[in-house]
Amino acid sequence: MLSTDTLSCAFGELRAVDSVSLDIQPGTMTGLIGPNGAGKTTFFNLLAGALKPTAGRVHFDGSDVTGMSPDRLFHLGLARTFQIPRPFRRLSVLENLLLAPPKQSGETLTGAIFQRRRMARQERALRDKAMGILDFMTLADLADQPAGKISGGQTKLLELARALMGEPQMILLDEPAAGVNPSLTNVLIDRIKALNRQGMTFFIIEHDMDFVMRHCAPIIALAEGRVVFEGTAQDAQADAGLLDAYLGTGVA
Numbered sequence: 001m002l003s004t005d006t007l008s009c010a011f012g013e014l015r016a017v018d019s020v021s022l023d024i025q026p027g028t029m030t031g032l033i034g035p036n037g038a039g040k041t042t043f044f045n046l047l048a049g050a051l052k053p054t055a056g057r058v059h060f061d062g063s064d065v066t067g068m069s070p071d072r073l074f075h076l077g078l079a080r081t082f083q084i085p086r087p088f089r090r091l092s093v094l095e096n097l098l099l100a101p102p103k104q105s106g107e108t109l110t111g112a113i114f115q116r117r118r119m120a121r122q123e124r125a126l127r128d129k130a131m132g133i134l135d136f137m138t139l140a141d142l143a144d145q146p147a148g149k150i151s152g153g154q155t156k157l158l159e160l161a162r163a164l165m166g167e168p169q170m171i172l173l174d175e176p177a178a179g180v181n182p183s184l185t186n187v188l189i190d191r192i193k194a195l196n197r198q199g200m201t202f203f204i205i206e207h208d209m210d211f212v213m214r215h216c217a218p219i220i221a222l223a224e225g226r227v228v229f230e231g232t233a234q235d236a237q238a239d240a241g242l243l244d245a246y247l248g249t250g251v252a
């Protein structure tokens with residue numbers, strides 16, 4: 001589904017991502033762990049087109065997408081959410097979704113009236129779709145609230161809802177559970193798992209080892225820009241010495 005071939009990104013002398021070759025299998029919830037500064041977010045930025053690699057390639061769904069812009073990747077079915085969400089705070093929750101419309105068809109000049117009708121129909125369909133997604137994410141009651149007024153956890157749900165507007169095949173989630181209270185974390189996990197059961201692929205950066213061990217397979221660990229572990233939660237537990245050495249997570 002998504003693969004990298006010796007992907008690298010250097011900031012001056014620092015090799016933040018150092019020759020990483022990975023294959024993310026379709027339908028998985030792959031977890032990406034590693035200590036602060038390991039290169040996880042930089043790696044996501046390379047995958048999502050926010051940064052251009054200094055070397056190596058990225059392939060998504062059979063195409064070479066190296067250096068492609070986030071917008072083009074979104075339309076190809078690769079979406080991402082941020083560690084710190086960035087909603088349009090003054091717009092309503094619903095409007096935030098309407099701003100991320102996928103594949104809006106370019107209008108041909110077949111007559112202003114027909115065009116207006118078609119646009120009204122498209123707008124209605126888009127609103128219905130957005131409301132359906134908000135409902136799925138348990139945010140429907142907040143549709144008319146300014147996005148700046150909802151809680152941090154709800155903002156994380158909103159981020160995922162915005163990503164879903166693109167009907168992605170794969171979503172990169174950067175610390176989805178960080179700063180989210182336990183009950184909303186449960187909602188978030190439940191929704192992610194429901195989407196995963198429908199076939200959506202997830203690649204998740206998460207510091208919460210309990211979350212990763214319970215929900216992610218496989219698990220990949222980065223340290224100093226390199227892959228130092230790849231396996232299941234059981235493998236990770238069996239290899240606790242390695243994980244502990246690199247992460248200091250006390251997984252054992």
Ligand SMILES: Nc1ncnc2c1ncn2[C@@H]1O[C@H](COP(=O)(O)OP(=O)(O)OP(=O)(O)O)[C@@H](O)[C@H]1O
Nearest residue numbers: 011014015016034035036037038039040041042043
């Ligand atoms: N734009 C940048 N310019 C220079 N150095 C950077 C830049 N972005 C990241 N770095 C450095 O690259 C390294 C990897 O950072 P990155 O944010 O990818 O790590 P991380 O694993 O996501 O960490 P965290 O878990 O704290 O979010 C760090 O040493 C960081 O300081």
